[in-house]
Amino acid sequence: MSPSPDKVKSCCAAVYDSELARALLGDSFHPGGLTLTRRLGELLQLHPGMLVLDAASGKGDSALFLAQQFGCDVVGVDLGPINIAEAVRKAENAGLTGRVRFLQGDVEAVALPSDSFDCVICECAFCTFPDKTAAAGEFARVLRRGGRIGISDLTRNGPLLSELEGLLAWIACIADALPAREYTAFLEAASFRGVQIENHDDVLLAMARDVQARLMGLELMTGLKKMDIPGADFAQARSLARAALQAIQQGSLGYIIITAEI
């Protein structure tokens, strides 16, 4: 049975705010890191003068990177208060507070004006939203006519192992990952058109291998009492990482960039 929407949201924000997420994923909470963020920026043809919404902006690295690389202004929205506070600090340190802002909020019902953004990006988060229709509708609402969306996300093809169905898997963006055609359907139902899809399975495989290696290192460090990560369930995380790697190698999990316009 799927966990309740509220449980998914609160756990997702708490996990991505946690020490464990930082230790396992580093600064960028999505496969492909800032290299894939750059690709997203290129596909959306970001340039100075544009206003971009980073929906589910995590620790803010993509928002700051896009502002620095493409000269656009960015608003990042995320549910996690710790991530938002860290993102604000980073913007201050980078001297970018005039061009990059961060707000705590739920992108399924975002407190931002209609027709106000040129682009929306959403990296490795759309598949975790319990109400994808509401999220796609909000993205369409805040975009100006002719505005563009770029989503990078996990895809699933066919049934997954039971280890990949629980709450942790949901939070790790796996349990409710969809086939590419279903993401397309959500966007088209929200009036997006011209959907284009680019395959990036390779970055997902690299990330899964990296997470597995970091997990082993963390378990070793905590076992030797050189590190303490409160609440970490290493056995569950190990089993999830193993099952995810297997699913990627078998082609039942993948990663794509989807772009479209309104």
Ligand SMILES: C[S@@+](CC[C@H](N)C(=O)[O-])C[C@H]1O[C@@H](n2cnc3c(N)ncnc32)[C@H](O)[C@@H]1O
């Ligand atoms: C896998 S992380 C991706 C973060 C960021 N996009 C990145 O690539 O580094 C998922 C993020 O989605 C956020 N999130 C999940 N549901 C959300 C919602 N309904 N509204 C806003 N943020 C949400 C979580 O707090 C978390 O930071």
